[in-house]
Amino acid sequence: MSIACLIHGALDLRLEQETPAPLGPHDVLLRLGAGGICGSDLHYYQHGRVGAFVVREPLVPGHEASGIVDAVGAEVTRVKPGQKVAINPSHPCGRCDYCHEGRGNLCRQMFFLGSASVFPHAQGMFRERFVMGERQLTPVLESEITLGEIACAEPLSIGLHAIQRAGPVLGETVLVTGGGTIGCMSVIAARLAGAAQVIVCDINDRALAMARTVGADRTIRSDQVGAAEFADVAHVSIEAAGSPAALATCLSATRRGGRIIQVGTLPPELSFPANSLMARELDYRGAFRAHLEFDWAVQAIRSRRVDVRPLISAQLPLERSKEAFELALDRTRSTKVQLVSPTQPEQHR
Incomplete structure (x- = not known):
């Protein structure tokens, strides 16, 4: 069992126990490294919705995250246990006209993590352990690049x-x-x-x-x-x-x-x-979300062509999710607040 942060409605955030899904042949079991609280996460927390996207069932928020590989499916070749990874939250179908035109961010059947845009909802990554398909993962081999930096790849891609x-x-x-x-x-x-x-x-x-x-x-x-x-x-x-x-x-x-x-x-x-x-x-x-820019962002962070570390204001464990959301709402005290795994001993920032 592991901890997950769920939004049930406006100002109704709860910590619950869950069991990660079983691994398929191309799946990877991840531990949360760091997960940034985004403006859309704050809208779900404050109002129970983001524009037309309304929370209709408990939603795990979080779409900008890094992870550490715990276990891999039998046919996984992209990553190995123990590696740090960047996680792309976009799951375009790859088959529609927009995907064929190279505009996957506008995919007609987009499955974007941590979003109530579809039902059942696309559950996000503010959870201690979760399963992800290997094609969404990019290994980060540089030891000096922290989990907090890697989690900034998604907002940088925007x-x-x-x-x-x-x-x-x-x-x-x-x-x-x-x-x-x-x-x-x-x-x-x-x-x-x-x-x-x-x-x-x-x-x-x-x-x-x-x-x-x-x-x-x-x-x-x-x-x-x-x-x-x-x-x-x-x-x-x-x-x-x-x-x-x-x-x-x-x-x-x-x-x-x-x-x-x-x-x-x-x-x-x-x-x-x-x-x-x-x-x-x-x-x-x-400009809506991102497409190939996610990979550009990961490479820019890995090479330190950009330094996103000053933007990370605070990192709180998942058990303090409500406190983290309240801090993220206060622009006088924070820019980017991140949630981190309670079992992660490494330095995140």
Whole structure:
């Protein structure tokens, strides 16, 4: 038996005992290394839903995690017991038209871990032990790369996908609204892609300090400056705050002919100045999850081309899941809060 964290509804988080599923020939039994609490996990915890995805049965959250291999099925060749692994939470079908077009993140039959988008729900990884198919795993052989860093591959892939959707940013100015985890990952991605200047705006001083730590050239308290501060300054704006006010900032800050990339989840009913897109020839693009960028993120972390360690604010054992969720909700004290296995003796961060 092992511990699992389950959300039964809004503000109803419970720890329960469960038995991991039996191993198939291509399956791997994993121990949780570290699992980051994401914005969607917080929505499930606070509201029992994320947009249209409503918790209809107990849901194990968690889609950004690392693990340690405990046992492998008879035909597993990709990983070995004792190895650290990155875990890709996306399970595209590989057969639909979107998968054939190389856009697996838009798969018609996507099974994304820790999500109530399907029923029965796609159970996530905030559990002490769980079974995963070997094709979702990438071994990380470098001893110096920690389990906490490896768990950051999924949020880093979101930032990489946002920049991929933006197109070439070499020599350009990129504005990021929101200095949370995804905003900071977008800063890192923009830097990797050769942006000349990265600006971050937020209403939280801690978030802005973190953005500077990971590479932002300039940070702005967006609630303390006038509209002129943002006028026509960026070739690309990335909305990573999920805020209508932040979107308005993107619309005013993006230069004529520029691109706006929406990464954050905005309210369903939103007044939108569409004529501004027309008159200024702005491109408005969505960025949803990630695809090949997950592998890019793993390699960037393994090689330390990027350093995600400053973003990890705290690591708490699964037994303190509720405390961890409450901490993650407090942006004045945390950026990325991770849950770790109670039986894992290694250094996670």
